[in-house]
Amino acid sequence: MLKSLTCSNKSKGDIFIPICTVLISAFGMLMIYSASSYQAELTYGDKFYFFKKQLTGFLLGLACMIGTSLIDYRKLDKLKYVFLIISVVLLALVFTPLGVENYGAKRWIGVGPVTIQPSELAKFSFVIFTAGYFAKKPSRAKSFLGVLPVLLVGGVLCVLIMIEPNMSITVCVGALMLAMLFASGIKKRYLFAILVPALIALPIMIIAEPYRLKRLMAFINPWASPKGEGYQLLQSLYALGSGGFFGVGLFNSRQKYRFLPFAESDFILSVIGEELGFIGVFILFTVMFFLSYRGYRASLKCNSFFGFMTAFGITTVFVLQVLVNALVVSGSIPPTGLPLPLISSGNTSLIVFMGAFGVLYNISKDLDKV
């Protein structure tokens, strides 16, 4: 408490954080236009359909980011339960008639023309909750009872997301939980006590759902079912392979002509790889890596424990999702539907991430004067 009171060394903050965020998002819109124009023209008669949607999300996200970067992040601490309750309620609403089913999973809720994906929000609610919870009494991390509430909240979120079903985000939230616990400084043996059952649960969850098992098999040999389960992965590989080192040039993707499913969302990285080549993907990842670096830097330099945890959590969510998405797209792990943050189309994700990076920027203003 003493520490948090003395830390009022306001600085301008790390301007690279908002700059990179906006740059990456803007690049994302360009790629969404490229990846979706053909499909959009065919389906909606408007080749800018997905672009316009994303632009809306971008503008809202920008507003959100400006807002969060101006509001003192510490206020979030007080709202941690509010966020948590909202998240849980929204996640639960997915199973009411408000839920929108797509591709066999109920992951969205729809209110009029607006659909939102509660799981996107839940990740960050969990970050804020955990940060606030430990910041209030850092010693909680030292006892099992102290850690238990975090495990319970994380568990509830995981279960709710899992039964949508959305295994990839569940795994992300799980991994995030572990990362947050690690950052809070809990004992190593607690970490193992959580990690081991989680690792055991993973294969069970895969085997429990036939479609997951099929996907796993398709991942092992996509050519066995090129028109079925292996299709998506193959199309992604075709796109990346066609791109080669320098790519086929912006707007010149051939895979986007309906060969590659979810070209504008979960598999947009394939289109980027095809059009801009390995070099394009490499540059994008460099910028993303730089943003993550600045995020962790802000986290480590922040003089409040809440700020440290929040910044750490936000950055970790970003890093986790980028990695998982890239691993899926490159055929390194079985396909699962997870968007590439800031790039893939999907407004909830974009707005929430931009808002989160606004928070991160706000935290970066709060530097330890060393």
Place this chain on the structure above:
Amino acid sequence: MFVIARLFYVQIIWGNELQIKALDQWTRNVPVLAKRGEITDRNGVVLATTKETYTVFVRPRAVTDLDGVTTVLSNVFSLDKGELIDKIKNTKVSEIKVVKHVGKEYVEKLSNYSLSGVYFAEDVTRYYPYDELLAQVLGYTSADGNGISGLELYYNDQLSGVNGDILYQADLTGVDLKDKTPYYRPATDGLNLRLTIDYEIQQILEAVTDEAMSVYTPVSASAIVISPVGEVLGMSMKPSLNLNEVPLGDLETLNKLGRITLIADSYEPGSTFKVLTASANLNEYYNGNDKAFSETHTFNSSRFRYIDGSKIKCWSTHNNGKHANENLSEALNNSCNPIFVDIALALGKEKFYDYVNSFGYGKVTGIDLPGEAQGMLIPKQAVKSADLARISFGQAIACTPLQLLMATTSAVNGGKLYSPYLVKEVYSSGGALSSVTEPNEIATVIDEKTSKTISSYLEKVVSNGSGKQAYIEGYKVGGKTGTAQKYKDGVINQGKYVMSFIGFFPADKPEYLCLVIVDEPVGGTYGSTVAAPLCKKVFEGIINCKGL
């Protein structure tokens, strides 16, 4: 780091392989058929060619206006509209063929409508301008344009060329991408064949065999003309078939009408074979074999010869001094069987078979056509004297008409046996020669001197012997008749004959050699009365059109 490495691997190291696989799915290919090569006679008269026709097909998923498309298609090609709609709606394939082998005019009509989902591709149709002319030799192609008989089959690889294609860039469902240009992989057209056939001579042969068919109503009539070095100048076999209306499904008819009987069927040559026996004798005589008979030797005049208890007789009764005191030349004039028996027996099995073999019997001639037979020759070890005696005048031996003609040619062309051929040149549509066939001399069978003498004997056969009916005033024509009995189930089929005549002119330096065969003519029992006049007509025709 792992992610970057993995992407590097997928994009750079694995990239090419993946791209090739991807390329396959990005395009719909429409084949561009290679134009099948033309077949012309030696002077460029086109005997087989391809007409530019089209296949029209529909890609159901690219059809936007089903009613419009089917209305137009059913009108233009007089198809059932309902059936067409049904076909387009209820298919799982990406393409449906609507019609094949339609003329350009139809396609032009179609392109006026600019129907989406309707495409056409060139599909070339084989066309033979002269229907029946040279039919069996030219052969025909299957519906998809592959040669299945005759030259079309034998030279299929050269004629076919290599198909190309147009790769239209399409999306997943096969809808063409408007802003992407298609790739063209051009077809390589097939090579053309220039035959040794002379269209004018071929026409003469067609007319002569047609006439034989109508006058004698035989089972078949055929005629072939070659040059002294084995170029086939004309080849006609009746009955024949119209190459533009080949009954592809009817194998029995095809086998009956499409067979190249002159090379595929063996027959007993009969008296025409005596030329070779005479040649063997003279050649041996000139080379100092004292068993051979001289030109002036007078043979025994008896009608009969008894060999190992079997009696061989001459076709003539030898009454009233016929066939009395003949020398070799006269024996040929009279086609007197016993004389040739004497020769074969005098030369002996070994020597005689040497000649039979070197004249090419028992082996294919090597003509560039599929399905050549090699005839039947009693193996040397199994030949008895009675067989040898019969072979001397053309019985107990079977050969293809072409074998007989090539052997006889070698007897009168200076002694050289050639392998016959039909294709003179293979050349590209640009005119570049791909291959040229030169006369292929297989062996020297007899000396030039022997050949000269035999030619002069055969000229006499025509001027005042059994071949009189082939005589043309003012021209030196040589020849030999043949009348072979036919066998049915191993016994002589009474009253059934194969009449043949081998003629050549000018006799002292042959340019044209002709074999005419009439199988089972009705009326006329000798080669001299049936086949010789036909050969005369062939030569008269050649003299007329060549202005000799």
